[in-house]
Amino acid sequence: MRVAxxxxxxxALPVLEALCAHHELIGVLTQPDRPRGRGRxxxxxxxxxxxxxRGLPLAQxxxxxxxxxxxxxxxxxxxxxxxxxxxxxxxxxxxxxxxHGCLNVHASLLxxxxxxxxxxxAILAGDAQSGVSVMQMDAGLDTGPVLLRQPYALAPExxxxxxxxxxxxxxxxxxxxxxxGVAAGTLKARAQPAEGVTYAAKIEKxxxxxxxxxxxxxxxxxxxxxxxxxxxxxxxxxxxxxxxxASAVANEPPSGAKSHENGMILAVQDDxxxxxxxQGLLAVRxxxxxxxxxxxxxxLSHSRELAxxxxx
Numbered sequence: 001m002r003v004a005x006x007x008x009x010x011x012a013l014p015v016l017e018a019l020c021a022h023h024e025l026i027g028v029l030t031q032p033d034r035p036r037g038r039g040r041x042x043x044x045x046x047x048x049x050x051x052x053x054r055g056l057p058l059a060q061x062x063x064x065x066x067x068x069x070x071x072x073x074x075x076x077x078x079x080x081x082x083x084x085x086x087x088x089x090x091x092x093x094x095x096x097x098x099x100h101g102c103l104n105v106h107a108s109l110l111x112x113x114x115x116x117x118x119x120x121x122a123i124l125a126g127d128a129q130s131g132v133s134v135m136q137m138d139a140g141l142d143t144g145p146v147l148l149r150q151p152y153a154l155a156p157e158x159x160x161x162x163x164x165x166x167x168x169x170x171x172x173x174x175x176x177x178x179x180x181g182v183a184a185g186t187l188k189a190r191a192q193p194a195e196g197v198t199y200a201a202k203i204e205k206x207x208x209x210x211x212x213x214x215x216x217x218x219x220x221x222x223x224x225x226x227x228x229x230x231x232x233x234x235x236x237x238x239x240x241x242x243x244x245x246a247s248a249v250a251n252e253p254p255s256g257a258k259s260h261e262n263g264m265i266l267a268v269q270d271d272x273x274x275x276x277x278x279q280g281l282l283a284v285r286x287x288x289x290x291x292x293x294x295x296x297x298x299x300l301s302h303s304r305e306l307a308x309x310x311x312x
Contacts, residue, residue: 001183002026004078004098010046011164012084014172015105019082020054022176027057027076029064031087065091073097080182082175083137095137100182102137105171107164108200109133109149111192114142115200119163122154122200123225126217129153130163132171134178136189145189147181150174157247159227203230210234212263212311216248216280234263234311236289237304241311244294245286249274253281263311273297273306 003019005012006029019025028051033042044052051058059072070093073081080100083090095102108118110133115121122130131151138144150170154163181187208230210219223232223246231242253266253276266274272283288294300306 001100001179002077002079003179004029004073004076004081005047005084006030006081006086006088006090007047007084008045008087009085011107011168011171012047012086013050014168015082015084015175016047016050018172018176020056023179025056026078027059027072029059029061029073029086032060032062061088064088064094070094070097080179082179084171084175090137092139095139103147103175103178103182104135104137104142104144105175106133106135106142107167107171109151110135110142110146111194111197113198113200116202118200119167120160120200120203120225121198123158123160123163124221126221127154130167132167132174134174143192145191147178147187147189148174157224159224161228205230208233210243210311212275213278216277216282219277219282220246220248231288236309236311240290242288243284243286244288246272246282246284248277249281249283261310265306265309265311267307268297268301271296271298273301275311 001023003023003025004027005016005019005025007016008031028047030045030047030051033044035041036043048058057076061069061072063069073094074097078098080098081094081102083102083104090102106118108122109129109131113121129151131149133149134147135142135144136147150173152166152170178187208226210222210232223243226232227244231244233240233242235241260276262276262278264276266276272285275282275284284297286294286296287300
């Protein structure tokens with residue numbers, strides 16, 4: 001099957017590699033280069049780097065709504081367009097172009113978590129299960145009929161990074177299965193149910209700020225969901241403190257801990273510092289101060305007094 005591919009970030013790479021290994025990949029669409037970093041220099045996306053390394057035909061139109069933007073895709077004349085985290089809307093002219101349509105690999109079990117950030121939203125919500133869906137794309141936002149779903153059980157310590165990697169790999173398996181079924185005519189898309197629709201809004205950096213009035217399990221999920229980006233943060237002694245690893249604990253406060261203020265560091269025990277939350281306690285294990293490396297809470301306590309300070 002003649003397959004074209006559209007994707008941009010690292011999440012799309014396992015699907016790209018799987019298509020290269022099992023299909024005739026005739027061209028790659030990816031977003032234009034964007035300025036990044038403090039110097040705001042133009043940088044390649046992960047998909048562009050991989051396509052160049054493989055010598056694949058590559059196009060980076062700023063839009064697919066114009067004839068010029070669609071020219072490369074039309075010239076490739078694919079049987080199917082596989083889309084993974086591309087970042088540009090596909091107009092009706094593109095949706096109609098391949099004879100088998102446009103298939104999207106989405107990082108959730110649709111219709112739950114349609115939208116931009118299904119990985120982090122699943123962890124924030126405390127979902128026990130996530131997965132990937134292969135969907136026949138239509139004009140809506142992740143509303144098209146689904147060809148198949150592959151579930152994935154979240155581990156208790158699941159982070160945004162670990163779930164990203166697991167679902168990226170699962171998506172590669174799912175798209176190969178979906179393409180086999182489409183080519184053989186044995187796999188039919190089914191409309192998404194009207195019940196259970198949720199939307200995964202784009203993550204805003206402001207969401208990383210910890211509010212210690214929240215319950216400890218909710219703050220733990222915030223820490224896990226935002227690792228490795230944007231990283232949950234608080235303030236210690238007027239400095240930003242990023243928190244990479246933490247867990248809610250059922251322990252009672254240590255004897256002698258008299259403060260009931262949310263965010264108060266009650267003690268440093270073993271490899272963690274114990275922080276009071278609106279409900280329950282949080283064991284904070286791995287942190288980072290500005291311009292410093294990531295360290296354990298015990299190591300941080302060697303350079304400053306922590307017990308009795310308040311995180312805000």
